[in-house]
Amino acid sequence: MSQVASVPLSPTDAAEQFIEQMGLLLQNDRLPRIAGRIWGLLLYEGTVFGLQEMADRLQVSRASISTNARLLAEYGLIRRVGKPGSRQDYYELGTNPFGRMLHVLEERLEHSASAVTESAALIPADNPGARARVEELSEFYARTLVLIRQHMAETGHK
Amino acid sequence: MSQVASVPLSPTDAAEQFIEQMGLLLQNDRLPRIAGRIWGLLLYEGTVFGLQEMADRLQVSRASISTNARLLAEYGLIRRVGKPGSRQDYYELGTNPFGRMLHVLEERLEHSASAVTESAALIPADNPGARARVEELSEFYARTLVLIRQHMAETGHK
DNA sequence: ATGCTCGTTCAGTATTGACTGAACAAACTG
DNA sequence: CAGTTTGTTCAGTCAATACTGAACGAGCAT
Known part of the structure; x- marks a missing residue:
């Protein structure tokens, strides 16, 4: 028997699914897919992520994260924040995205x-x-x- | 001295300008550029155009016109019409585009x-x-x- | 200093999708 | 009938652009 009703996926699967969805969805609005994935990740998790951390999680080059995170920040969808004691760039959802x-x-x-x-x-x-x-x-x-x-x-x- | 105020162009130039503008503009909405040009042409001229005629006017292959005119008709932006005594496909602006x-x-x-x-x-x-x-x-x-x-x-x- | 850890830039590659020309099919014309 | 006009389909080419890896530079840490 196949599942008909929508059943919660495993935590990571649900995240992946949503993140990929956002990748495709923002692509419709002419943003690079990776930008959409970053947006999806930050929205889903709701916490702060480091640049390297995002690259690992999304399996994408640091260069792409750097470029696309700045793009999203430019649009105000996300915001670059600092973390005391760290010199990494961190990003989180912007206000009123x-x-x-x-x-x-x-x-x-x-x-x-x-x-x-x-x-x-x-x-x-x-x-x-x-x-x-x-x-x-x-x-x-x-x-x-x-x-x-x-x-x-x-x-x-x- | 350069022209500051906007001055009417020659009739054909104004048409070309608008048509190309529409090509770019509809491209932002993920339509092929040629679809935008067809839309621009029909809107500008306000009359019926044959498929071959559009191909000539827009300097584009018949194949592209065929494909894109059907796409626009699908969306309801334009409409395929017949002309008595001709077996060509003609297109005009749709109603309430x-x-x-x-x-x-x-x-x-x-x-x-x-x-x-x-x-x-x-x-x-x-x-x-x-x-x-x-x-x-x-x-x-x-x-x-x-x-x-x-x-x-x-x-x-x- | 020397070596790390970062982020950015850039040249090159890969992918996507638009456009074309040729081949075709259907419907007409003489 | 053979020959034309028409629209569509499709394989191949071309162009745009996203993405990557490598090189770099700036600032830290030791």
Whole structure:
């Protein structure tokens, strides 16, 4: 008989599963897979990890951890912290990480929106149809952007 | 002196510029660049285009147009139409294309949300901290999903 | 100093996925 | 019928980019 209902896995398996899931999931948002795994690890464990420690745990080169941890810290999803008596770099979850995710989304949308708006401005006046259609797209982006911002304000994910 | 204010380009240049912009922009959403260009072309011109015609205009193989036009039609962003007396495939903008974009976003979010929810269910009960954190992420996705759906309902982009 | 322990950088490799051209099938045309 | 126009499929190529290992540099420890 096969298991139908979802059954808790062994502790490490559940962690692995989640970490890999995050690797794939953040990859959809154009982050390197390793960045997603780091994020998954820190979220799952909820504690501080050293750079070397993460490299071992995720079976990945130190170089990759270094690069991707800095990337995530840049985005504010994680934060670099010090540990007294150690000269290693440690990382932990950032404050309000979900808000930071929305922020990243917001920035991307902004970028897209302004690209479209600029394109619209370049359309010759003798082509009102094209201009109207492109402006409609531009407004669509603008509305979506407003939506995200409202959401951030309302949920405290500012 | 360099041009500071945005000046309308020649008709074809404005089109090219916008089309290429769309190519890059949709690429951010994990669509092939050519799909973005097709979308840009149909949105800009607002008329019906034949498959061969698009291949010529975009300087791209028929094979690519075929594949990517079908992809966009799948997403509902464009629509395949017939033309009396011709056996070519023609394509035009779909109805409510912006709503379809939101729909695609919605589907992706759904997928991510359920992946996270399933992962949470696999976490052993003796690790309540991890489970709580993962569930928080799961709820974050759920909230965002609700937001998108409200937006779709409100703006008529259903 | 000398040797460690770190993190970063960089050149090279590997992987992924987009794009193409050719071959094909189906449906038309004469 | 043979020959054309059309769309699709597929194997192969190309391009982008993630990842690695090695080299390096800075700071510690002894």
